[in-house]
Amino acid sequence: MVTVVIEGVGEHQVDPIIEIVVDLLDTEGYEAVQLREVARRARVSLATIYKRYATRDELIVAALEWWMDTNRYAGLAAPATFTSDSSVYSNLMVLFRTIFEPWEQHPLMLRSYFRARSSPGGKRLIQRGLDAVLPVARAIHAQLDPEFAQDLELILTGVVFGFLGQFTEGEIDVTEIVPGIERAVFRLTAAYDENSARQLQPR
Numbered sequence: 001m002v003t004v005v006i007e008g009v010g011e012h013q014v015d016p017i018i019e020i021v022v023d024l025l026d027t028e029g030y031e032a033v034q035l036r037e038v039a040r041r042a043r044v045s046l047a048t049i050y051k052r053y054a055t056r057d058e059l060i061v062a063a064l065e066w067w068m069d070t071n072r073y074a075g076l077a078a079p080a081t082f083t084s085d086s087s088v089y090s091n092l093m094v095l096f097r098t099i100f101e102p103w104e105q106h107p108l109m110l111r112s113y114f115r116a117r118s119s120p121g122g123k124r125l126i127q128r129g130l131d132a133v134l135p136v137a138r139a140i141h142a143q144l145d146p147e148f149a150q151d152l153e154l155i156l157t158g159v160v161f162g163f164l165g166q167f168t169e170g171e172i173d174v175t176e177i178v179p180g181i182e183r184a185v186f187r188l189t190a191a192y193d194e195n196s197a198r199q200l201q202p203r
Contacts, residue, residue, distance in 0.1 A: 016042045017049060021063035030112045033060055057119040064116055064125055067109060071102040073132035087196075088189040091140045092156075093182055099133065100178050107167075107174040114168050144192070152188060159184045 020041045024032045035056055039046050053059035103110040116122050141149040163180050166172045172180075 015052075017044065017052065017059070018063050018066055021059055022067050025060070025063060025067075025112045026106050026109050029108045030060070030115045033063075035059070055120065057116070058121050060112070060116050061119065061121045061124055064109070064113055065128055067106075068113075068125070068128060069132075071106070072099055073129070087193040088140070088144060088152075089186055089193055091143075092185050092189070095133070095136055095140065096160075096181050096185070097178060100181070104174050104178065110164075110174060111168060114164070148192060155188060156181075156184065 017038060020038050021033055024038070033056065035046060035049055038059070039049055042049075049059065053062060113125065117125055137153070141153065144152070160181060163172065163177045167174055167177060
């Protein structure tokens with residue numbers, strides 16, 4: 001069941017409206033979320049839905065926010081987990097796998113996320129992702145040479161959005177995203193990790 005705070009109700013109240021929207025997004029996709037159908041399944045009136053969520057877009061964004069917090073970002077390691085004892089490659093892949101493996105199990109949610117990002121209120125989804133990922137990414141980057149870290153972030157951002165763009169256009173399967181990112185991370189960090197390992201060896 002989905003636990004969502006509903007204004008004026010206890011903090012642990014289950015919101016069946018959000019639960020139904022998540023299920024529709026996950027099994028049928030973005031277009032399946034029609035407010036009359038949501039109201040029918042939730043056994044509430046349209047007025048009840050509009051009282052909580054002013055628009056269909058707002059309802060979809062709220063459902064995606066819950067799903068992302070519960071699935072996509074829930075497993076992100078604490079920043080302290082990432083130390084100079086681990087390679088840049090392994091640290092980055094912990095981050096990327098934690099973010100993307102839930103999407104592999106729920107490809108329609110990923111497509112819905114990309115649709116919702118450009119809708120009214122969609123910027124909340126982007127900001128929520130940044131708030132969750134940036135502390136972990138910064139903990140990894142803090143172990144690196146600043147110039148290398150800056151270049152790495154710029155290149156990997158392009159790589160990630162390139163794969164996501166190919167997926168949303170139907171050019172690749174969702175299961176190809178993580179392996180593609182992994183190849184890029186390995187090639188970009190191999191020399192840096194090798195040099196760092198040499199420096200740590202006793203002379």
